[in-house]
Amino acid sequence: MQRYFVTNQQISSGIVVILGSDCHHIKNVMRMQPGMAVEAADETGNVYACIIDQLATNQVILKIEKKLDRNTELPWEVTIAMGLTKFPKQEEVLRRIVELGAAGFVPVEMARSMVKAKVTPGAKLDRMALIVKEASEQSLRNKLLLVLPITSFKSFLEMSKNFDLCLYAYEERGKTDDFSLKGILKRFSGRSILFLTGPEGGISPQEAERLDQSGFHAVGLGPRILRCETAPLYAMCAISYEAELKNES
Amino acid sequence: MQRYFVTNQQISSGIVVILGSDCHHIKNVMRMQPGMAVEAADETGNVYACIIDQLATNQVILKIEKKLDRNTELPWEVTIAMGLTKFPKQEEVLRRIVELGAAGFVPVEMARSMVKAKVTPGAKLDRMALIVKEASEQSLRNKLLLVLPITSFKSFLEMSKNFDLCLYAYEERGKTDDFSLKGILKRFSGRSILFLTGPEGGISPQEAERLDQSGFHAVGLGPRILRCETAPLYAMCAISYEAELKNES
Structure with a gap:
């Protein structure tokens, strides 16, 4: 079933108004007709089964049939922070962590980042928002992931105080088997x-020390060296496996 | 530490002879000099700490210092079979499952595959072997993954008899929470x-039935819909998490 994410303002009294690129998608890409079924997801994680009521030039009107009770969100709110890398790698990670259920993504300026940008250009933020919307619709998420702009390491440590659990992947710890993501x-x-x-070059020992001081736990992601764009996927899969799959069949 | 995979014939009486593109890599990419340290991995999973002894025009001679006892291989031999997709997707999956510890990869002709190739062209097999070698060296694998050519669904079912456990990811089962990868x-x-x-379009109900008859277990990979190139990564991460990470920190 095709799903569209809409703002809360687009929904009122049993009607959803679809605008912009979603309107184009319904009319010209999917070539849907009145009477056909789609789903609409609002900003708070509610999803509605809808029927197309009317196709106008710049909008599509949906009638809400019922609220669906299926929730595909992870029970934990997971924000993936990634050492700043080139944009295509960020994009790829972003697309996949949406599928894997992450709630947030933040690129962090780190000592060994090859890319030295201080701010995310507006066009890149728009592009990332589009990736999130498309991947959320395809993977049938209830909520959109929040993309934060490039954050300094210092601000990142500050931001970490708002989380119940802070982890970082540190291959040196993985090698010595000292720390266990699973146990945590x-x-x-x-x-x-x-x-x-970390970024391509990994997390520096100085950064690891500051993370430790800020209450982060270092964890290893197995004995092999993962590329910087594979590590966030491993983190998300491990969390999904632990939180969402049942012990008994 | 830079690692090179070599054939058993390249090793004898404490000497490793590096040839071809690896020779070029050591001399011209890494610009290494005699006395510098590298690692050599043979075909049976042994890894040796070596010192560069001599740089000749078409070969580099390494002296073996000692055999390393570090093993980064998964305790289980996992072969990922994937419904045939376009080559760039296969490549991406291949590169990542090497990092994640898979022992084998086989593209399978399936009913909903968009690509209808019957055989893997020789040049593609060569390219895939190169991807495996590079990714194995980067991720510090002990052994090279084996890439099989495109296999028909019938031959695939035949081949499955050689495995202790056969699984397939089936989103319909994931939705109903009926089956548990974790429990298995x-x-x-x-x-x-x-x-x-499965391929982009998923596994067909007819294929699922034949898989069930052939002793496969259907498993869900969580409540969200994963793209065809994300599902094998989830499978590998789940297996690594279960088999390699410890319960206690």
Whole structure:
């Protein structure tokens, strides 16, 4: 079933007004007709089964049939922080962590980042918002992931105070088997997780020290060296596996 | 540490002879000099700490210092089978499942595959072998993953008899929470796993039926819909998480 994310203002008294590129998508890409079924998801995670009522030039009117009770959101709110890398890698990670259920994404300026941008250009933020919307619709998410702009390491440490659990992937710890992501996740009883993975060159020892001082736990993601764009996917899959898959069949 | 995969014939009496593109890599890309350290991995999973002894025009001679006892291979031999898709998607999946520890990869002709190739062209097989070698060196694998050519669904079912556990990702089962990958992996006491994920259009109900008849277990990979190139990564991360991460920190 095709799903469209809409703002709360687009919904009122049993009607959803579809605008812009979604209107184009329904009319010209999907070539849908009145009477056909689609789903609309609002900003608070509600999803509605709808019927196309009317196709106008610049809008499509949907009638809400019923509210669906299926929730595909992870029980934990996970924000993936990633050492700043080139934009195509960020894009790829973003697209996949949406599918895997992340609630937020933040690129962090780090010592070994090859890219030295201080701010995310507006056009890139728009592009990332579009990626999030498309991937959320395809993967049938209830809520949109929040993309934050490029954040300094200092601001990132400040921001981490708002999370119940802060983790970072540190290959040196993975090698020595000193720390266990699995043990930490199994004991976790909070709601929000912040998970940092490094840029291409990895997290520097100085950064690791500051993370430790700020209450982060270092975790290894297995014995092999993962590329910087694979580590966030491993983190999300591990969290989904632990939180969403059942022990008994 | 830079690692190079070599054939067993390139190793004898404490000497490794590096040839071809690896020779070029050491001399012209890494610009290494005699006395510098590299690692060589043979075909059986042994890894040796070596010192560069001599740089000749078409070969580099390494002296073996000692055999390393670090093993980064998954305790289970996992072969990822994937419904045939366009080549760039296969490549991306291949590169990442090498990092995540898979032992084999096989593209399977399936009913909903958009691509209708019957055989893998020789040049593609060469390219895939190169991807495997590079990704194995970067991720510090002990062994190279084996890439099989495109296989018909019938041959694939035949081939599955050689595995201790056969699984397939089926989103319909994920939705109803009927089957649990986690429960199956926790109970698994064998050695080899075959894990099939579908092409873009998914696995057809007829194929699911034949898989069930052939002893496969259908498993869900969480409540969200994963794209065809994300599902194999989830499978590998879940297996690594279950088999490699410790319960206690």
